[in-house]
Amino acid sequence: MTFRENANIGSGRARRAGGGGKVAAGGGLGALLVALVVMLLGGDPGQVLGSQEEAAPQAQNVDLAECRTGADANADVDCRMKATMVSLEDYWTAVLPDADPTTAILFSGSVQTQCGSASSAVGPFYCPLDRRIYLDTGFFDQLEGQLGADGGSFSQMYVLAHEYGHHVQNWTGALQYSQQDPRGPESGAVRVELQADCFAGAWAGNATRTEDDEGNPLLQELTREDVESAMSAASAVGDDSIQERVQGQVTPHTWSHGSSEQRMGWFMRGYESGDANRCDTLNAASVDDYEG
Ligand SMILES: [Zn+2]
Structure with a gap:
């Protein structure tokens, strides 16, 4: 997916964390905190999350001020x-006017x-306590290499859209079902994750109509290659x-x-309908x- 070269991206709520703290080995992170993290992939966050107290102080996050236009977005992953x-x-x-952005x-x-x-090993995740998305862009190399995604820019955008979906679920209350029923093929966790995929698709189905702060379209038309x-x-992140x-x-x-x-x-149900209301995985x- 390609951004329009002169689209204004200055308002994007993304920052880069300054100087990461050292993650304490085997840190005593409480089960509550572990259970509260929602990720893109399976796996045990307890293996890679350390306690906040044991980590080194972290420098302030920096704005990505150098990212100004769609041309910058097409050239640089941040x-x-x-x-x-x-x-x-x-x-x-537009869909949920009362919900704060993340x-x-x-x-x-x-x-x-x-x-x-958290270390990079957890993959992208959403923390409901501070209501933020965390993403090491180095994950995209793993997504393409080890996991077998095609490396296109829209595969990366899908990942971020999935995590944004968890933020929406934090607002609707759906996210709690992930913690209450965390394992199994029809579990609350699976239903929450599939809803985040459907939300990503609903956004994708409307993405070319989204606008920058001046009301100009952000994106060029989606291509077949983008959707693929x-x-x-x-597919790469399926259990x-x-x-x-x-x-x-x-x-x-x-x-x-x-x-x-x-x-x-x-994802395709969300994309083809372009309607987040069709994403009710919890009651399916x-x-x-x-399908249908
Ligand atoms: Zn997820």
Whole structure:
């Protein structure tokens, strides 16, 4: 997906974390904090999150002031994230005018959050306590290399849109079902994750109509390759694909995010309808009910 060269992205709520603190090995992070983090991938956040107290002080976040235009977004991944935040905020502010927008914190190595300290190994995540998205853009290399997404810019934008979806769920109250019922193929966690994928699709279906602060379109028309790029990312982060690669077998009773087919299916339901109201995974009879 390509930004219009002269689109104004100055208002994007994205910052880069200054000098990451050292994550304490085996830090005693309470289970409450661990359970409160919602990620893009499966896995155990307890292995990679340390306690906030044990981490070194962190320098202040810096604005991505050098990211000004769509041309910057097309050339640089930090600027692309900032520009995507402009588009996501414009879309979600129209859908849910009463909900506050969120901020994306980009980091390298490790980062401190109100949910504890995190290293890059957790992948992108949303912390409901400080209501922010955390993303190490180095993850995109892993997404393309290890996980097998196609590396297109829209695969990266899908990841950010998914995390923004968790912020929306924090506002609607849906996010709590992830913590209450965290494992299994029809679990609350899987339903929450698939809804975030559907929300990402609903945004994607409207993204070319989103505008910068001057009312000009942010993005050029979506291409078939863009949609395939997002689908490749949604497929890459499916529980079955990851389990096949990591443990050599698929164990649905431990799923937290849904299969590759389900993640693609719910993204496409959101995209094709362009309607976030079609994303009610929590009340769907089955998580496979993404068609129709
Ligand atoms: Zn997620």
